[in-house]
Each structure stands twice: as C-alpha cells, then as structure tokens.
Amino acid sequence: MPDMKEYKSAMNGITASDAFKERTERKMREIRDSEPVRKAPKITMKTGRVAPLAALAACAAIVVVLHTRLNDNALYSNSSTEKSADMAVTVSVTEALDVMEDAAVQEEEDSDDIAEMDEIDGFGNDYREEGISQEPAVTAVLAEETVTVETVPYNSEDAVNSAPNLKSPTQNAKGSKVVNIVTSAPAETQAAEQTTQAQTEQNADVPEVIEDTPLYDFEKDDVDDVEDDEVYAEEADEEESLDFYTIYDGELADSLFANTVPSSGAATYGANSVKPRAIIERDNRNVTPQTIYNDYLGGDVTVISTASGLPQTLDPVTADELIRELTDIGEPVRKDHITPSDSLYIVDLFNGDSYLRAYVSTVTVTFRVPGGSGDMYVTYELSEFPSIFSQMN
Amino acid sequence: MYSGAKGTFDDGYIRYILDTYSDAVIRLCYSYVHSYHDAEDIAEDVFCELVRCRMVFESDEHEKAWLLRVAVNKCKNHLKSARVRYTVSLEDESAAEPAAEGSEDDMLPKDDNPVVKAVMDLPEKYRTVIHLYYFEEMSIAQIAGVYKISKATVGTRLARGRALLKKRLGVDIDA
Numbered sequence: 001m002p003d004m005k006e007y008k009s010a011m012n013g014i015t016a017s018d019a020f021k022e023r024t025e026r027k028m029r030e031i032r033d034s035e036p037v038r039k040a041p042k043i044t045m046k047t048g049r050v051a052p053l054a055a056l057a058a059c060a061a062i063v064v065v066l067h068t069r070l071n072d073n074a075l076y077s078n079s080s081t082e083k084s085a086d087m088a089v090t091v092s093v094t095e096a097l098d099v100m101e102d103a104a105v106q107e108e109e110d111s112d113d114i115a116e117m118d119e120i121d122g123f124g125n126d127y128r129e130e131g132i133s134q135e136p137a138v139t140a141v142l143a144e145e146t147v148t149v150e151t152v153p154y155n156s157e158d159a160v161n162s163a164p165n166l167k168s169p170t171q172n173a174k175g176s177k178v179v180n181i182v183t184s185a186p187a188e189t190q191a192a193e194q195t196t197q198a199q200t201e202q203n204a205d206v207p208e209v210i211e212d213t214p215l216y217d218f219e220k221d222d223v224d225d226v227e228d229d230e231v232y233a234e235e236a237d238e239e240e241s242l243d244f245y246t247i248y249d250g251e252l253a254d255s256l257f258a259n260t261v262p263s264s265g266a267a268t269y270g271a272n273s274v275k276p277r278a279i280i281e282r283d284n285r286n287v288t289p290q291t292i293y294n295d296y297l298g299g300d301v302t303v304i305s306t307a308s309g310l311p312q313t314l315d316p317v318t319a320d321e322l323i324r325e326l327t328d329i330g331e332p333v334r335k336d337h338i339t340p341s342d343s344l345y346i347v348d349l350f351n352g353d354s355y356l357r358a359y360v361s362t363v364t365v366t367f368r369v370p371g372g373s374g375d376m377y378v379t380y381e382l383s384e385f386p387s388i389f390s391q392m393n
Numbered sequence: 394m395y396s397g398a399k400g401t402f403d404d405g406y407i408r409y410i411l412d413t414y415s416d417a418v419i420r421l422c423y424s425y426v427h428s429y430h431d432a433e434d435i436a437e438d439v440f441c442e443l444v445r446c447r448m449v450f451e452s453d454e455h456e457k458a459w460l461l462r463v464a465v466n467k468c469k470n471h472l473k474s475a476r477v478r479y480t481v482s483l484e485d486e487s488a489a490e491p492a493a494e495g496s497e498d499d500m501l502p503k504d505d506n507p508v509v510k511a512v513m514d515l516p517e518k519y520r521t522v523i524h525l526y527y528f529e530e531m532s533i534a535q536i537a538g539v540y541k542i543s544k545a546t547v548g549t550r551l552a553r554g555r556a557l558l559k560k561r562l563g564v565d566i567d568a
Binding site: 003004006007008014015016017021023027028029 | 402404407408411412415416419420424429432433436437440441443444445506509512524527528
C-alpha cells in the first residue's frame with residue numbers, strides 16, 4: 001500500500017547545494033552592507049493602554065450618555081416615577097466605562113488588523129493574494145440594520161453606446177461634469193422643490209461617510225469553493241478590479257440624494273419618460289437620464305434581488321405598482337421580492353443585460369449606475385410615481 | 394536555535410538561517426514550480442528579502458512560518474509572471490534526453506513513483522498543504538499561520554487533498 005513515506009523519502013532528496021548556500025550568503029551580506037533598512041521590524045504590542053483616539057471617543061461617549069441620562073431624569077421627575085440624579089450619574093458612568101472598554105478593544109483590533117496588513121506587505125508581496133476571491137462587497141447601513149450586498153458588473157460605455165437617439169442634456173464647458181435637468185413641473189412639485197432647496201441650504205454640509213470598510217472575511221472558508229483551474233485567473237482579475245464602494249445610511253442617503261445641486265437647464269423627453277430632478281455625475285462618463293430611461297426604465301425591467309434579512313412590510317400590490325410605475329410600458333415583468341427598510345427601499349432592476357440599483361425613500365427614488373471609475377446617482381421625485389408615494393406615506 | 398543576536402544579521406545568523414531553512418524553502422518552492430533551478434532562484438529571493446526587511450522574529454516557529462509564507466508568495470508571483478506563462482520549457486522539449494550523470498536531476502523525485510506523481514499532480518492549494526503537513530510535519534495551526542487562513546480551511550484542504558490522492562491512487566494514503 002502506498003504511503004506518504006515514499007513521498008517523504010523522495011522529497012528528502014531535494015537539498016540545497018553548497019553552491020546555492022554560498023551564493024545566497026554572499027548576496028545576503030551584500031544587501032546587509034549596502035541597502036538601507038527597507039522596513040522597520042514589526043512588533044505587535046498588545047497592551048491595555050487606551051490610545052488617544054479611543055480616549056477621545058470615550059470622553060465623547062461620557063458626555064452623550066450623561067446628557068441623555070440627565071434628560072431622562074428630568075422626564076422621570078415630571079412623571080410619577082422619581083429617579084435621583086445620583087442614580088442617573090452612577091448608571092451613566094458605568095455605561096461610559098463599558099463604552100471606553102469597547103473603544104479600547106476596537107482600537108486594539110484595528111491596530112492588529114493594520115499590523116497584519118503591514119506584516120504581509122513586509123513580505124514584499126501583494127496581500128491581495130491572501131484569498132480575496134469575490135467581487136467587492138458593499139455595506140449599506142439602513143436604519144439600524146446592516147446588510148451586505150454584492151456589486152454587479154455593468155459597462156456604462158456599452159449602455160451609452162447602445163442608447164438610441166441619445167440626447168446630451170445641458171453640459172458645462174468642461175464636458176457634462178454636472179448635468180441638471182428640470183422640466184416644467186406642476187405647482188405642487190415646484191413647492192416641493194422650494195422646500196427641498198431650503199433643506200439643501202440647511203444641510204449645506206456634505207454628509208460624512210458612515211461606513212467605508214469592505215466587509216471581506218479573509219478567513220472565509222468558501223475560498224475553497226473556487227475551482228482549482230480558476231485560481232490564478234481569478235487572482236489576476238481581482239488585483240485589477242479591486243474597488244470599494246460606499247453607501248450611506250438611509251437618512252444621510254436621503255439628504256445626499258435629495259439635496260443635490262440646484263436645478264437648471266431644460267430638456268425634452270419622450271412621452272413615457274419620467275422627469276429627472278437632479279443628477280450627480282462623478283466623472284465625465286456621458287450617462288444621462290435619457291440613457292437610463294432607454295436602458296432600464298423603458299425596457300423590460302425585472303426586480304431581481306434586494307437586501308435580505310429585513311422585515312417584509314411592503315405588500316405585493318405595492319411591489320407590483322412599483323414595477324409598473326418604473327416600467328410604465330405594460331409589458332410583463334417578473335418580481336422576486338422587494339425588501340424595504342425603515343427609511344430606504346433597495347430595489348435591484350435587471351433589464352436582461354445590465355443591473356441598476358434603485359434607492360426609494362419617502363420622497364425620492366435614486367438610481368445608482370455603477371461604473372469602473374465611480375458610481376453615478378440620478379434622483380427623481382417620487383411624486384412621479386404617485387401610487388408608491390401614497391403608499392409610503 | 395541561534396544563540397547570537399538575530400537582529401544584527403551578522404554572518405553567523407545568515408549562515409544559521411541558510412543552514413536551517415534552505416532545504417525546507419527549496420522543497421516547498423519545488424513543490425510549487427516543479428523546477429529545481431526555479432526553486433533555487435526563488436529561495437534566494439526569499440532569503441534576500443529577509444535581509445532587506447531586517448525581520449526580527451519572536452520565535453523559531455515565527456521565523457519558519459515567515460520564510461515559508463514569503464516562499465509561497467514568491468512562487469505564486471513566479472507562476473503568474475509572463476515569463477513563465479508564455480514560455481515553453483526546454484526541459485519539456487528535451488524530456489526524452491537522458492540527464493547527465495551527477496546532475497541535479499538525480500536528486501529530484503522521480504515521476505515513476507505513483508505517490509510522488511499523485512501528490513505533484515494535485516492542485517496547488519492541496520499539494521502545498523499536503524507537503525507541509527506530511528513532509529514538514531507542521532500542525533494545522535502552523536500551516537494556517539503560514540497561509541493566513543483559518544484552521545478549518547487548512548483542514549478542509551487537507552481532507553480534499555487526501556480524497557483526491559485516494560481517488561487517483563485507488564487506496565487510502567497512510568501517513
């Protein structure tokens with residue numbers, strides 16, 4: 001019976017020759033004597049020291065918790081349930097200490113992660129060989145729920161080139177860096193726009209990114225599921241296509257998407273088109289509302305997937321209405337499911353060729369067109385889809 | 394175990410590193426690239442990288458894991474390089490010619506051994522885990538440290554590698 005001893009004895013025959021050792025030793029000495037130290041040795045320190053950032057976060061947490069608790073105490077004082085300020089402070093400090101501990105642990109974990117990456121880089125090799133074997137993940141923070149969705153391939157240039165009778169809307173001198181279209185709107189819509197502009201001025205600050213960490217599990221076991229013959233090809237592709245996307249939480253997404261640049265210009269579209277309110281274009285790709293309409297909304301649109309794990313509160317009738325309103329062509333479409341969150345609905349549309357993600361809030365629907373150099377967002381008034389608007393209110 | 398100061402990279406430490414780990418690194422590289430000369434070149438790069446980075450290790454185990462990990466990375470880079478992917482080996486072209494007496498080919502594993510051939514024909518990720526586990530006699534935890542993957546993944550690869558060997562040899566492989 002064959003056993004691994006045969007393999008061991010065979011491999012034992014492979015040894016480093018003296019010539020190899022001498023040659024390598026000479027080179028190592030030369031490098032030692034000539035080259036500067038390329039990288040300081042990594043020392044992983046795990047101490048109980050609270051780093052400055054963690055301390056700052058903990059202090060902020062103490063202030064917030066104390067403030068909240070004192071406010072709670074005031075409310076309690078007005079009610080029949082009396083609660084002393086001492087008790088409130090005691091509880092608050094306890095919670096604050098928990099927050100401090102969590103922050104310290106988190107920072108230590110973060111530093112460990114960074115250290116691990118450094119260590120891998122220290123090999124002089126690409127750490128992405130460690131097994132990233134999937135498309136970049138996207139984290140969407142919706143209310144208090146966190147979902148992970150996968151990005152989908154999309155070739156925006158093909159979409160542009162295939163769009164029939166593409167009309168370029170208002171372009172600036174630099175070539176449609178920002179394109180804004182407004183058609184004549186009814187009085188209610190204008191009033192809504194005025195309100196939105198007021199909100200824009202109020203929310204002048206750009207919302208901060210809540211989450212930009214790609215959720216990739218480096219120790220994920222399913223890397224084994226990759227077929228062996230595809231390993232190197234996939235690794236090569238990953239190095240070239242590695243990219244990360246960021247999605248904002250529902251509330252910030254609403255403000256970001258709804259309060260875009262002020263409207264200007266005008267354009268005429270087909271009878272079945274919907275009226276775009278504003279467009280954010282992150283690069284010079286010539287993607288217009290007409291393109292999106294022709295490629296997605298004017299065709300056979302299918303809702304194929306949404307973020308899972310969130311409560312189903314959108315009834316099927318509404319889902320059908322959403323599809324009908326989005327397509328507006330009366331052709332049969334297929335609905336798998338639509339999953340809403342508290343403040344933002346995520347709907348993935350598929351026209352048989354490309355994917356389009358839509359974020360539906362209570363006032364807007366925003367379509368995200370992914371591309372290699374960044375995403376483009378197009379926002380419409382939800383009043384363009386009256387049945388949905390009434391349902392969500 | 395080297396008793397001198399490792400961080401200084403003096404001549405003694407360099408010699409110790411080469412004497413201790415040269416064979417293991419070259420064997421691992423050979424299991425990847427199936428060419429002794431390429432394996433030697435890669436191993437040389439590995440040891441030079443050690444000096445460039447002035448790595449200071451916490452233990453001998455850490456030292457070995459680092460060297461093997463760098464060897465794995467460099468082997469992958471080597472196999473992905475255009476020079477390898479688009480080059481026909483002269484050894485393949487002249488396979489029918491007998492090797493010269495006393496050449497390195499004498500020390501290489503012979504393909505007529507069914508176990509060696511079966512192991513060498515395994516997919517890379519199973520082959521190297523099998524090699525480290527059975528030949529280097531490293532534990533699953535140590536292999537996981539080399540590849541920066543979970544122990545469960547190492548176990549899975551080991552089991553699948555064994556299953557493939559059993560399928561190709563027709564019998565179970567005994568350690």
